Amino acid sequence: MATEAHGAEEGGLVFHPMDQFIVKPLFGDGPVAWYTPTNVTLWMAITILAVIALLVLSTSRRSIVPSRGQSVAELAYGFIYKMVEDVTGKEGLKYFPYIMTLFMFIVLANFLGLLPMAFTTTSHIAVTALLAMAVFLTVTILGFVKNGASFLGLFWVSSAPLALRPVLAVIEIISYFVRPVSHSIRLAGNMMAGHAVIKVFAAFAAIAAISPLSVVAITAMYGLEVLVAFIQAYVFTILTCVYLKDALHPHH
């Protein structure tokens, strides 16, 4: 990483918490065009390989008594399947592969990002914003296709007093359009924050007196980040399910 060279020449405390998120071309130093293979490409490809290893290779023996890898795959399948079924009901199961794709991508990208020297694709707002916008557009279009104009009933809280309903409708509409923003920034922010904090602690390790403390702090943060990596993927997925439920059953 470029930070090492930089720190050596300046000495003392050097913070580069954000350098780990820089998008670089894999080959050479040219400009990043839309098709350039970058470290984003590399880590997304590794994510795909991880998905294949976890869900395809481990289940290739199709044994009745599962091996370790196969039971992880089955666990992931059952976890998301049950979540979709519980939150959206039976008719949501049609969208199970879509939600499973989101979950597997996010959870594996989060965990792979925790490897030292790794690049965390989900820490980029561009990535999470696309994921969130995809969910938002899908859910909105699906809501109108399935329910027609009565999808707007989502914003008209019929259980509230009549005088309050327009006010509530405005709030509901605002909260509806804030959904993709919070949905994407929650994931990117959590990932970015954890990695940046670890990097800041790592910079403190340059001072000999507090370096043991710094190492302990990094270890603790790393444990927390492992938890956060899973919880954020879970939250992203379950919120997708909740939004999907709103699209399928817009009436409160």
Add this chain to the structure above:
Amino acid sequence: MATETHATNGEGLADATGVASHSADAAPGMPQLDFGTFPNQVFWLVVTLVVIYLILSRVALPRISAILAERAGTITNDIAAAEDLKAKALEAEEAYNKALADARSEAQRIVAAAKADIQSDLDVAIEKADAEIAAKSAESEKAIAEIRAGALEAIEEVAKETAAELVTAMGGNADAATIDGAVSARVKG
């Protein structure tokens, strides 16, 4: 990548704070807000998502759901088979108990039959023995009676002779018939 204007800004930041910003790599401090890299990320993300979706929906998910269904089927079958075996075991136990009871009653029957046989044999033997004993005792009695009769006759005869002798010795003249009758009456009485 970085433009010149951003580079000066970055250096200023570095001078002011000691926070060196990598002006050559990150345009405006935060790499996340470097809009120049957005098309690249979006493109590769779309590619990744499509690939993962195809892998999941074509290969992984059908396979896993098939495995799970197969396992559920196997478990159901196994449970049914276990129920079957249990019922069979119960049946076998019942049959065993029945056989045991049968054998017991058979044995009792045989014992009773044997007993009855022995009893009847015994009865026959006892009867036979009784009859023999009765025959033998009758014979003996007859012999005794004969002996006794013989003895009486002998006594009568001896008495008659003795009486006749006595009568002659005493000088009497007794005819045989009278003496016989008198002795017989005495002996009988």
Add this chain to the structure above:
Amino acid sequence: MEGDIVQMGAFIGAGLASIGMGGAAVGVGNVAGNYLAGALRNPSAAASQTATLFIGIAFAEALGIFSFLVALLLMFAV
């Protein structure tokens, strides 16, 4: 010089924005604490509500992340 004052303002603003994270911490603690209180009262209903717990935590935490983002923007992007 003027740039320095702008820098100073940005950093002070970033520090102020960080206060918002304390609010998120209070919110998340509140959600988790109330969940625990409810779960100890009625443990049989707790398992079915973990999804709601995580959604609640996520919503509370999102606002803290927003303030963190504002701080980052002031630090690096302004």
